[in-house]
Amino acid sequence: MNYRIGIDVGGTHTDAVLLDADYRVLAQTKTSTTSDVSSGIYAAMREVIAQSGVPRDQITYAMLGTTHCTNAIVERKRLNNIAVIRIGAPATMAIKPLVGVPDDLRKLLGQHVYIVRGGHEFDGRELTRLDEKELYRIAEELKGKVNSIAIASVFSPVSKDHELRAAEILREVLGNEIPLSLSYEIGSVGLLERENATILNAAIVNVAKTTAYGFIEALKAEQVNARVFFGQNDGTLMSIEYAVKYPILTIGCGPTNSIRGASYLSGLANALVVDVGGTTTDIGVLVNSFPRESSLAVEIGGARTNFRMPDLISIGLGGGTIVRIQDDGSFTIGPDSVGYQLPEKGLAFGGDTMTTTDVIIALGKADLGDASLVAHLDRQLLENVYNRLVEMAEEAIDKMKTSAEPVPIILVGGGSILLPDELQGALTVIRPENFGVANAIGAAIAQISGQIDRVFSLDEMDREKTVEAAKRMAIDEAIAAGAEESTVEIVEFEDIPLSYLGNATRIRVKAAGTLKASAEVTNLV
Structure with a gap:
C-alpha cells in the first residue's frame, strides 16, 4: 500500500493529513503555525504519522504547501545576495531595474545591478547584439560576491536567446553551482514586472533549499523515505529540484491547495470556494477543477510583478477575528485576529478577548469551549454581529462572481463554521466532509x-x-x-x-x- 502525507501552512494553523492509495483520509491534525514555520510543520507531520499507525516505510509521497518563501520576502529576511543583469541597453536605460520595489527591499537586492547591450524587438528581431565582452567582465566582478543571479532581457518571452547566452557565459566563469533565474521562464510580457518577479525568485533560492533539506531530514528522522513535492500556486505540485529553481511559484499555494481540496471533497469542477481560516477568509473560483488565475499585476512584499497568481479576494474575517463592542451598542469586526491563540484568548475558552467564534458559541451555532462563559452577552447584539459577519462574506462572494446568477459555494477551512448553510447568491452551499483540512488534502492529491x-x-x-x-x-x-x-x-x-x-x-x-x-x-x- 502506498500512503501520502499532505501538509499546508496557514497563517494560524498548520494542517496535515495522511491518505491511503485511494485518497481516503486516515488521519488529520491541526497544529499552531510557529514563528519559524518549520517546527510547526515537523510537529504536524509527527502527529499525523503517529495518529495513523501506518508503517513508515509505506509512506511514499510527502507534499508540502509552505509560506517560507512568502515570509522571507515580506519580512526581508534570509534572502540571497543577488546580482541583477538586465539585457536591454541602450533602449531601456531610462528606467533602471527594481522599479516598483519598496525602498527597503531595493536596498537589499540592488547592490549589484547591471544593464548590458542586447535584447529583442516584439517580433523577435535583435534590438542590438548581445555585449558578451561586458558579460564576461561582470561575471569576473561578481566572483565571491553573490550567490544567486537574476537575468532579464527585453521581450525574452518572444526570444530567449540572449538570456540563454548570458547564462552560458556566467556559468562558464562562475561554475554550475550558482543559481540563475531567467525571466522568460518566470514572468510574461512586460519587462519591469517580469524583471521584478525574476529578482524575487533569485532572492529566495536559499530559503527554498533550506526548507527542502529541512523537510527531507525531518522525514528521515521519522524513518520516512518519501518523495517530496512542493505545492505551487496553480494548484499543482512540483519536484524538489523544480521548487529550488522556481521558488517564487510556491507563493500563494495555500489558498490554491484549499481550492483544489474543495473540488476533490465536493466533486465539483466549477464553483466558488470560500476558505475561512483563523485570520482571513479567502475566496477563489474553481474553473475545471483548477483555481482561476488573476489577470492583474500582483504585488509580493510590495514589489509589483506579473507572474501567475490565483485570482483571490481576502477579507479580515476568521475564527479568531476580534469583535469590539462600544458602549452605545455599535461594534466592529476585525480585521485583527487572535489567530492561533484563540484557545487561550477567546472568551469561551477562559480568555479576555471577544472573537467571532465566541459569537457563534453564544448563539448556539457551534459546540465549542464553555458556552456558560459567553451566556451573559446580549443576544440581540450578538445576532447583529452575526448578521454583519455573514454580510461581509456575502459581499466578498458577490465581488468574485462574474454574473448575477447563483453559483455553487463550497465552504472549507476550520473557520467556516462561522457561516450558515444558506448564503445570498449561492445556488447551493456545500460543507464537505473533512472541510477543516481541505488545504492539506489539496496538497496531498494534487x-x-x-x-x-x-x-x-x-x-x-x-x-x-x-x-x-x-x-x-x-x-x-x-x-x-x-x-x-x-x-x-x-x-x-x-x-x-x-x-x-x-x-x-x-x-x-x-x-x-x-x-x-x-x-x-x-x-x-
Whole structure:
C-alpha cells in the first residue's frame, strides 16, 4: 500500500493529513503555525504519522504547501545576495531595474545591478547584439560576491536567446553551482514586472533549499523515505529540484491547495470556494477543477510583478477575528485576529478577548469551549454581529462572481463554521466532509503541472503549428516537473492575438498529469 502525507501552512494553523492509495483520509491534525514555520510543520507531520499507525516505510509521497518563501520576502529576511543583469541597453536605460520595489527591499537586492547591450524587438528581431565582452567582465566582478543571479532581457518571452547566452557565459566563469533565474521562464510580457518577479525568485533560492533539506531530514528522522513535492500556486505540485529553481511559484499555494481540496471533497469542477481560516477568509473560483488565475499585476512584499497568481479576494474575517463592542451598542469586526491563540484568548475558552467564534458559541451555532462563559452577552447584539459577519462574506462572494446568477459555494477551512448553510447568491452551499483540512488534502492529491506563457511571432510558423508547439512545451514542462508522460493532458489553453505587435499572439497553456510512480526517491545533492 502506498500512503501520502499532505501538509499546508496557514497563517494560524498548520494542517496535515495522511491518505491511503485511494485518497481516503486516515488521519488529520491541526497544529499552531510557529514563528519559524518549520517546527510547526515537523510537529504536524509527527502527529499525523503517529495518529495513523501506518508503517513508515509505506509512506511514499510527502507534499508540502509552505509560506517560507512568502515570509522571507515580506519580512526581508534570509534572502540571497543577488546580482541583477538586465539585457536591454541602450533602449531601456531610462528606467533602471527594481522599479516598483519598496525602498527597503531595493536596498537589499540592488547592490549589484547591471544593464548590458542586447535584447529583442516584439517580433523577435535583435534590438542590438548581445555585449558578451561586458558579460564576461561582470561575471569576473561578481566572483565571491553573490550567490544567486537574476537575468532579464527585453521581450525574452518572444526570444530567449540572449538570456540563454548570458547564462552560458556566467556559468562558464562562475561554475554550475550558482543559481540563475531567467525571466522568460518566470514572468510574461512586460519587462519591469517580469524583471521584478525574476529578482524575487533569485532572492529566495536559499530559503527554498533550506526548507527542502529541512523537510527531507525531518522525514528521515521519522524513518520516512518519501518523495517530496512542493505545492505551487496553480494548484499543482512540483519536484524538489523544480521548487529550488522556481521558488517564487510556491507563493500563494495555500489558498490554491484549499481550492483544489474543495473540488476533490465536493466533486465539483466549477464553483466558488470560500476558505475561512483563523485570520482571513479567502475566496477563489474553481474553473475545471483548477483555481482561476488573476489577470492583474500582483504585488509580493510590495514589489509589483506579473507572474501567475490565483485570482483571490481576502477579507479580515476568521475564527479568531476580534469583535469590539462600544458602549452605545455599535461594534466592529476585525480585521485583527487572535489567530492561533484563540484557545487561550477567546472568551469561551477562559480568555479576555471577544472573537467571532465566541459569537457563534453564544448563539448556539457551534459546540465549542464553555458556552456558560459567553451566556451573559446580549443576544440581540450578538445576532447583529452575526448578521454583519455573514454580510461581509456575502459581499466578498458577490465581488468574485462574474454574473448575477447563483453559483455553487463550497465552504472549507476550520473557520467556516462561522457561516450558515444558506448564503445570498449561492445556488447551493456545500460543507464537505473533512472541510477543516481541505488545504492539506489539496496538497496531498494534487497533480504535477507545466505551464508556458509566451508571445509567438506567426511570421515563423503558422498558427496551427505554433499552437501545437506551445502545447508540446507545456507538456514537456509537466514531465520535467515529475508527471507521468502517459497521463499528461492540456487542462488550460488561451490564445490572444496581439495586433498591436504585428503578426504575434500570446499563448498560455497548462498541462497536468499524475505523479510519476516509478521514479526513485528524490533527495537534493
